[in-house]
Amino acid sequence: MAVQSLKLSEEVFRRMVFYSEKGYPYEICGALLGKEEESIRSIQEIIPLTNSREEQKETRYLISPDSVFLAEKQAEEKGIELLGFYHSHPDHPAEPSTYDKEHAFPWYSYLILSVYQGKFQDITAWRLKDDRSEFLQIPLPERKF
Helix, strand or coil: CCCEEEEHHHHHHHHHHHHHHHHHHCEEEEEEEEEECCCEEEEEEEEEEEECCCCCCCCCCCCCCCHHHHHHHHHHHHCCEEEEEEEEECCCCCCCCCHHCCCCCCCEECCCCCCCCCCCEEEEEEECCCCCCCCEEEECCCCCC
16 A cells, blocks of 8 residues: 655654754765554654765765665664655755656655755655656645744
8 A cells, every 4th residue: 555644753853854954065864764554654763874975965865785774674673664765955845856766666755855055944755656657745744844
């Protein structure tokens, strides 16, 4: 069943904002850990990960296979799942790029945080369709930024 919505605790949200502002002007990234019940994903924890890109860190991010393995292992130890990833878009909208689509997997959820001039602006959630043709936006609870 497709994910219908995604819930974030205020603490998780604030930590992602903190890391995205701190990492500006580079794209930051991390793992989303939590549980899925009845097509609702609850993100309970994040793990900041290293952007492994050698170049273009202002517009691209790369999560190494070792980092994915580490996130999966930490999730398993806590009795939760790796549900997806988050990353920032410095000075760009919180919408998936072509690069994001080419490097995404359909099962995961993706959160994108838009950061302009070092200040958080917006957050959106996405899931890649099973046929990999496009991203579908996932509703997030209303937040006052």
